[in-house]
Amino acid sequence: MTRIVHVVHHFGTGGLENGMVNLFNNFPEGEFEHHVVCLQGHSDFVERIRPGRVIFHDVEKKPGKDPAHYFRLWRTLRALRPDILHTRNLSAIEGVLVGWLAGVPIRVHGEHGRDVFDLDGSNVRYNRLRRIARPFVHRYLTVSRDLQNWLVDAIGVEASRVTQIYNGVDKQRFSPPAVRSRDLLPEGFRQDCFVIGSVGRMVGVKDYPTLVSAFIRACAQPGGDALRLVIIGDGVARQPCQRMVDDAGRAAQVWFPGERSDIPALMKCFDLFVLPSLGEGISNTILEAMACGLPIVSTRVGGTLELVDDAVNGRLFDPGDVAALSSIIGHYAAEPALLAAHGSASRQKIESSFSIEAMVAAYRNTYLTLSGKQGRPGASTT
Secondary structure (H helix, E strand, O other): OEEEEEEEOOEOOOHHHHHHHHHHHHOOOOOEEEEEEEOOOEOHHHHHOOOOOEEEEEOOOOOOOOOHHHHHHHHHHHHHOOOEEEEEOHHHOHHHHHHHHOOOOEEEEEEOOOOOOOOOOOOHHHHHHHHHHHHHOOEEEEOOHHHHHHHHHHHOOOHHHEEEOOOOEOOOOOOOOOOOOOOOOOHHHOOOOEEEEEEOOOOHHHOHHHHHHHHHHHHOOOOHHHEEEEEEOOOOOHHHHHHHHHHOOOHHHEEEEEOOOOHHHHHOOOOEEEEOOOOOOOOHHHHHHHHOOOOEEEEOOHHHHHOOOEOOOEEEEOOOOHHHHHHHHHHHHHOHHHHHHHHHHHHHHHHHHOEHHHHHHHHHHHHHHHHOOOOOOOOOOO
16 A cells, blocks of 8 residues: 655645545545645644545644744654655745655655745745755646746746646535525525635635725625625634624624534635635635635635636636625626626536546556656656
């Protein structure tokens, strides 16, 4: 059995982790043994992984600089003796060099999205680190064509060493409702209203204040009293966003329930999905909303342009453009036929291009190919 060790900074609540959960839960059993090594632990999000699918390890990296954690990671890798090491994102890329020192024969690095402090991928120090690690990586995996092109153009990775694999979504768990029920929403959200929904960590990169500002502005227009806003998630922006709606006198039209475990059911209560992020790789929440048959309104950033066809299954706007987002919300609320057409197009796109089965098959084929080609980085693995 081929042993794969996945290295992440922290296994918490996020798109990267959600993609890994979907991968582990649907990977065929018997061929691979999966281990996840966390540099700084994990949250109870791991409970979404089916029993027996993954073994977790923690090297207990201290906050800030902790050179000793490299030795602990090396020792863990020497003990596990993986056939393949798969590091993910900048925060774990140094694991590639540790893996080389530990004698791991095949080293894979995945890019799921640029760092939150470097949304355009131009940070000189970060990219220098990526170039240092580059000779030690056999295969790069990206979740979007945008990231694939950036690795080639900005980091100088040979195109033949980069494989792009889209995240997949569970089309049965996330599906359009037969009848749109509002029973899970607060009392004032259930009838004769238009529900704008979003799901994500309420942190700076998601830019939820832009959505809240646009919502408040849309509420001031004719028909605005029928609008409702739901943002599912938690983080440092939650209280500032609550203060914004309180100050605007719109608290009765907004619900911030925090983190929830019933996301599929709540998404089926939405009429429109909005994600105002400043940067994205491939958003799992957008994929899930598309699978639920919702039109998508999002920013023109990263891999989102590969998910949302403007004026086909949703609308795109520039980051931070409150006026544009407010106008789009009002337009959808006033045009039920447009809402239905774009929602149907979202579901059709999921059916054709973003299944979990296709994602799992692509990762499996990559691992199988690499495990049979234990050569130097840069050697052909096609």
